[in-house]
Amino acid sequence: MCLAVPYKIISTDDTKAIADVFGVRKEIDIRVIENVNVDDYVLVHAGFAIQKMSQKEAKITLKLLREVSEKSI
Amino acid sequence: MKNQFKDNPQLLPLLCKIDKLIELSERKGKRFNFMEICGTHTVSILKHGFRSYFKDKIKFISGPGCPVCVTSQKDMDRVIALAKSGVKIATFGDLIKVPGSHSSLEEQQALGKQIDVVYSPLDCLKIAENADEEVVFIAVGFETTIPVIASLVLDAERMNIKNLSILAIIKTIPNALKFLLANLETEIDGFICPGHVSVIIGEQPYNIIPEKYGIPCAIAGFDPVDIALGIESLITQIKDKNPIVANRYKRMVKLDGNPAARNLINEVFEEDDVDWRGFGKVPASGLKLRKRFAKFDADKKFDIKVETTSEPKGCICGEIIAGKKLPAECQLFAKKCTPDSPVGPCMVSFEGSCAAFYKYGE
């Protein structure tokens, strides 16, 4: 029901930020995201960031992928 | 940066693993019924080829998570009545083609009414500032979209914009899910929970599904790796007879969701009993503007007169949304109802199950 894409933060200005998806830049709203820093990834829906992506959890999921696919049953 | 969740060498081994798990499960021969609640999942599952990959093993049933499809005929008629009245309409592209009882926004646009498609609700601020006439944003959406709609209202208040209002046709998932579960007619073996709604509401609202109904749940993202991991979790839960709410989208979905976004929602909106196509009125399954924001409420600002509302004859969109029937079971499907001349919303919406089934030829 909801398309959302991770954007990389390029710069922030109060509740707004400029963010990048593969070289495409757009001003987004970051008012509900705490502690946003340059180079963070945020999940954006309709121009509005709804969550900061956890790099740590992303790595854990990819690790889980390896484990699950390699584990014998 | 390559998206490792889309194209990953481990993906095919994972699918083989799932195949094996299914073979080992006790349900040999009988397909699993998995319901994906979210329409974006419906599209991803089709688009990446999961439906055809698992066609003998898993039946994917689309749930009530396409905001266009669940918008009631009456609400759609109200939208079109507003457009006819001459206000400037701002809307997501998704709604443009949806037929009301007598017309659609697209048809009103052709007749010269002002209809602007926006990418973000916040774009309406600029539209209203540059317009002399009244601007109404057609606010459809679930929890993912509501924070940005709330922000629009708060910004309009702060900027003292007087010619902007919203027509709230907003729905929320938890109580609709409870309603769905209490009225299930199809046996569901697992739920793929909506990744981006969960970003806002967190994991907790799904607990009732395994606890009360014993049905496994997996919160999943939308890339192929995410979907495959979600399916793997559901099948493992079934095999282990241990239904839980597994979060397979942890990089985006926190246990408690996004409280700041929910605070924003609560500041602007309050619970309401709303109409769902397919369900009828569901208690506390939607939102309306709080009194403080009455001046931004298109319902209060305009006298929206709806001509008689009539559901399209023979259309079973309601039953399809409720997971009771598949598109092919509708007598209109691919005959009177096609994407070129849709009868019901499930054929209009990009993620509607009828449109998806028609397009992908299943």
Add this chain to the structure above:
Amino acid sequence: MERILLSHGSGGKNSKKLLEFIYNGLGKIVVNLGEDSGIAEIQSEKIAITTDSYTIEPIFFSGGNIGKLAICGTLNDLAMVGAIPKYLTLAFILEENFAIEDLKKILSSIRKESESAGIKIIAGDTKIVSKGKLDKIFINTAGVGTIEHSQNINSKNAQVGDAIIVTGEIGNHGAAIMAYRNEFQTELCSDCASVSPLIQNLLNANIEIHTLRDPTRGGLASILNEIASASSVDIELDEREIPINDSVNGICDILGMDPLYMACEGRAIIVSPESEANKILKILKKTVAAKNAKKIGKVTKKSDKPRLYLKTFIGSKRILPLLSRELTPRIC
């Protein structure tokens, strides 16, 4: 003269002024100046004729403008039957108040593209309509080219076993336009260009070609559906092999659109026997414009119910349908 006035279309002094301005802007590519009909000198048994009208918002976009688009579009239509372009006709319909400075830029692009293709403008017309009657500028063209090969190149001629080759990344034009309309900043340019030289290179090397199409409106998936239908065959594409620019993927992800359905304005789809595929790629890749050329699929079988299939990242097959309506940005 700063803006187009209704009197520029009156037939009087101002009309003459505008015509002179246009002739000036186009330079030597205009032949048969001032006559009611142009006379073409053609020595060929077969000639190809095409016509098209151009309207685009915005008229100036990253990588081109409506003038370049009109000339390249016409050249590409001629190239798709393997014709060598010779003459064009050119008609402008202008909205009152259109900026002369903009017209100048458009004329300059038309001149540049025509000169590099070695074609002449043999007839033309200008009409002015009052404000609000059309959006800024429409351009109509016709193109005439000679056929100097003896192959049967058409949409009905795709054969089982043929390779499907695309001359570069797809969807750049459509995505660049969407980016502009939605206020995204991007370095992405439209791919607007003439593919005529690429096709001439292939024909000069005696490459066997069965079908040529340029994937404009509707993009790669729509045009391949048309080919499948016309030839009564199934076509299968490999998702992994289709060249798509990262920014095009980014824009499409954001707006919920599909690059496979985004318009290209400087690409060709080549359907040729598999045995020619490597030669074709080698010739194409010699040119910068086609350095990303790729074999993306094949014609799999004859079919009463022709379908276009996509082999996805997970190795599964799905149908790529013909879309029944225009793409609009969506949130879900």
